[in-house]
Amino acid sequence: MSIDLFFQYVVAGITYGTIYAVVAIGFNIIYNTTGIINFAQGEFVMLGGMTAVTFHQFLPLPAAILVAVLITTVIGALVEILFIRWLYQPSVLRMIIITIGLSILIRETALHIWGESVRSLPYFTGSSVTSIRFGGVYLSPQVLWVVGLCTLVVALLSVFFNYTLLGRQMRACAANRDAARLCGISAKNMVTLSFMLSAAIGALGGSVVCPITYVKYDSGTPLAIKGFAVAILGGLGNSLAAAGAGMILGALESFSISILPAAYKDAIAITILLLVLFVKPSGLFGSAEAARLKEF
Amino acid sequence: MRGRYLQLLGFTGLIVAIQLATQLTGNPYHLTQLTMSAYYSLLVIGLCLLIGYAGQISIGHAGFFAIGGYLSALLTTHDLSAHKGTAFMWLAKAGVLSSRTGLYGGDLLTVHPWAACLVAIFATVGIAYAVGGPVLKLKGHYLAMATLGFGSIVYRIVLGSAMVGAADGISEVPPFSLFPGLEVSGRAPLRVQNYYLAWGLVIAGMALLLNLVHSRAGRALSAIHGAEDAADATGIPTARYKLYTFVLSAAYAGLAGVLLTHFNGGIGPSEASIMKSIRYVAIVAVGGMANLWGALLMSLLLNYLSLRGYFGTYDDAVFGGILILIMLFAPEGLLRRQLPGELRRLFSRGDAEEAP
Numbered sequence: 001m002s003i004d005l006f007f008q009y010v011v012a013g014i015t016y017g018t019i020y021a022v023v024a025i026g027f028n029i030i031y032n033t034t035g036i037i038n039f040a041q042g043e044f045v046m047l048g049g050m051t052a053v054t055f056h057q058f059l060p061l062p063a064a065i066l067v068a069v070l071i072t073t074v075i076g077a078l079v080e081i082l083f084i085r086w087l088y089q090p091s092v093l094r095m096i097i098i099t100i101g102l103s104i105l106i107r108e109t110a111l112h113i114w115g116e117s118v119r120s121l122p123y124f125t126g127s128s129v130t131s132i133r134f135g136g137v138y139l140s141p142q143v144l145w146v147v148g149l150c151t152l153v154v155a156l157l158s159v160f161f162n163y164t165l166l167g168r169q170m171r172a173c174a175a176n177r178d179a180a181r182l183c184g185i186s187a188k189n190m191v192t193l194s195f196m197l198s199a200a201i202g203a204l205g206g207s208v209v210c211p212i213t214y215v216k217y218d219s220g221t222p223l224a225i226k227g228f229a230v231a232i233l234g235g236l237g238n239s240l241a242a243a244g245a246g247m248i249l250g251a252l253e254s255f256s257i258s259i260l261p262a263a264y265k266d267a268i269a270i271t272i273l274l275l276v277l278f279v280k281p282s283g284l285f286g287s288a289e290a291a292r293l294k295e296f
Numbered sequence: 297m298r299g300r301y302l303q304l305l306g307f308t309g310l311i312v313a314i315q316l317a318t319q320l321t322g323n324p325y326h327l328t329q330l331t332m333s334a335y336y337s338l339l340v341i342g343l344c345l346l347i348g349y350a351g352q353i354s355i356g357h358a359g360f361f362a363i364g365g366y367l368s369a370l371l372t373t374h375d376l377s378a379h380k381g382t383a384f385m386w387l388a389k390a391g392v393l394s395s396r397t398g399l400y401g402g403d404l405l406t407v408h409p410w411a412a413c414l415v416a417i418f419a420t421v422g423i424a425y426a427v428g429g430p431v432l433k434l435k436g437h438y439l440a441m442a443t444l445g446f447g448s449i450v451y452r453i454v455l456g457s458a459m460v461g462a463a464d465g466i467s468e469v470p471p472f473s474l475f476p477g478l479e480v481s482g483r484a485p486l487r488v489q490n491y492y493l494a495w496g497l498v499i500a501g502m503a504l505l506l507n508l509v510h511s512r513a514g515r516a517l518s519a520i521h522g523a524e525d526a527a528d529a530t531g532i533p534t535a536r537y538k539l540y541t542f543v544l545s546a547a548y549a550g551l552a553g554v555l556l557t558h559f560n561g562g563i564g565p566s567e568a569s570i571m572k573s574i575r576y577v578a579i580v581a582v583g584g585m586a587n588l589w590g591a592l593l594m595s596l597l598l599n600y601l602s603l604r605g606y607f608g609t610y611d612d613a614v615f616g617g618i619l620i621l622i623m624l625f626a627p628e629g630l631l632r633r634q635l636p637g638e639l640r641r642l643f644s645r646g647d648a649e650e651a652p
Contacts, residue, residue: 037437083624091627092436093353097581098623100355100574104616112609221570225448228441263456270445270452277442278430 004136009254017250018150022205023227024242026198032174033194036095040103042224048203049215053119069203076199110217120214229273235283311495327491333599334494335556340595342548348586350541351521356447362568364416364550365557369466371412377405409472420550428542451568465564472558480558578619590631
């Protein structure tokens with residue numbers, strides 16, 4: 001493998017790794033406020049991409065993406081209000097099954113709205129053949145968009161959680177729900193907010209990455225599994241670690257193509273997931289004790 | 297004790313009644329879907345033991361079904377003629393191979409269905425044993441995701457391997473002749489025979505499970521479901537019981553896969569899909585989680601309706617909807633065992649309140 005090819009694989013890994021990290025961060029936000037893994041997280045990404053494509057038919061690109069993010073956020077809020085908010089101390093098994101059921105319903109609704117066709121947005125700058133050359137490595141400008149926007153989102157999130165009142169209230173709920181409620185924070189509203197936030201992040205990620213990966217009614221589930229693998233790899237609940245783990249998984253996947261048939265690429269993430277679960281469920285970057293302290 | 301056998305007898309009566317009804321109304325072709333739903337029911341009751349009684353969720357049982365079905369299909373269709381005269385042929389001497397005339401007139405030398413079936417079941421059990429060990433140490437979300445992951449690995453592998461036909465799956469699987477005069481195949485003249493064979497097997501499997509849940513092992517399982525740590529503290533080897541239950545339910549799934557593949561004459565990757573696994577969980581949930589009879593009856597009904605195409609393009613959505621509604625409004629399942637008591641209490645609420 002030449003050095004240029006090596007970096008080409010690294011670039012591909014970073015691109016996919018970024019979107020996995022975005023899905024994983026969505027998992028983490030909801031997990032931290034509720035202790036629930038939202039199995040429908042991948043569907044938010046799919047919905048974001050799909051609605052952005054639909055609205056781009058009569059809106060300029062930035063407006064279409066904005067509308068897509070807003071719509072998905074509203075759907076995220078509705079999901080929480082209709083299916084989760086009013087349950088009294090639901091068991092984990094119950095929540096797993098409900099969110100799995102939700103992901104099926106969202107997917108099937110998408111199938112009936114958009115059909116089975118594969119859709120995509122145009123490249124934000126240039127076209128699918130435009131490339132920027134760095135030494136011997138060719139970069140699509142869209143890759144820069146994906147990495148740039150996702151980095152921006154992570155930065156904004158960390159500002160939100162550390163410096164705004166609302167973000168700090170959410171963190172308080174994650175740290176100790178009862179104590180937060182005693183201080184007058186509405187824990188239920190924080191949960192709704194966390195669903196909205198992770199839906200919005202998923203939708204943004206879905207529409208940014210859609211020119212490269214395309215989007216189809218069933219593209220959510222594989223993303224959810226990989227996003228979960230990344231969340232676990234980084235240590236559940238820790239978003240910064242998830243970003244790092246996303247890069248690792250993305251790189252592993254893109255290098256695996258040079259060794260294994262491409263059809264098995266998707267099995268890599270799951271194998272890693274299983275291995276981490278068996279060997280070190282607290283994640284690559286987390287110690288067992290740190291895993292108990294939730295951090296966004 | 298007697299109640300159990302009366303229930304089995306009643307269910308046998310139901311099966312006979314359904315067959316007679318299709319005969320009398322002149323719809324014997326319904327038996328094909330009913331036979332298929334029998335094999336799915338075999339998987340469902342095994343899964344019901346795991347989810348409802350041992351309290352361990354598995355969203356990957358379609359994987360075990362597919363391993364059984366695919367192995368059996370591969371062994372009984374893969375032509376070994378090219379290996380004639382090689383060391384391989386000791387298998388033929390042992391009677392493991394059978395030769396038959398293929399669809400295009402050529403002579404095929406393949407593994408005998410009995411041998412293939414045994415290999416498939418042993419492989420399923422072996423894989424379940426190997427996977428179950430580490431997987432069952434996990435709880436909650438992790439267990440759900442790990443079994444989901446196992447299921448999707450199996451799906452990805454069968455979808456990506458040219459050897460098992462990739463997206464087309466394996467077709468032209470020969471009938472499985474259990475012994476002369478009785479064969480598992482979808483041929484129309486054998487419809488009634490296959491219907492009784494399949495449901496007979498389900499009833500036998502059910503009898504085994506019913507006896508199991510009423511035995512020492514069954515009580516141990518409900519203790520694990522109730523409070524695993526407490527069960528452990530009272531000396532129940534929780535890890536071993538969970539693993540055995542997992543392996544047993546995988547064996548049921550594998551057997552169902554083998555037989556349905558011979559009955560349909562083929563198998564495709566959709567049998568391994570995650571949606572199939574979720575559908576089985578949905579059926580167990582509607583059936584009442586810890587209620588083998590509920591799961592069996594719901595499986596008979598829902599699989600039949602789905603296979604006859606009554607749900608149309610909403611097939612998957614129906615099962616997703618069922619799953620959500622049950623979990624929102626009746627998380628203990630619809631046909632739960634406590635239901636008769638609860639209804640009685642509901643209707644005689646006035647009396648109950650007077651006498652605390």
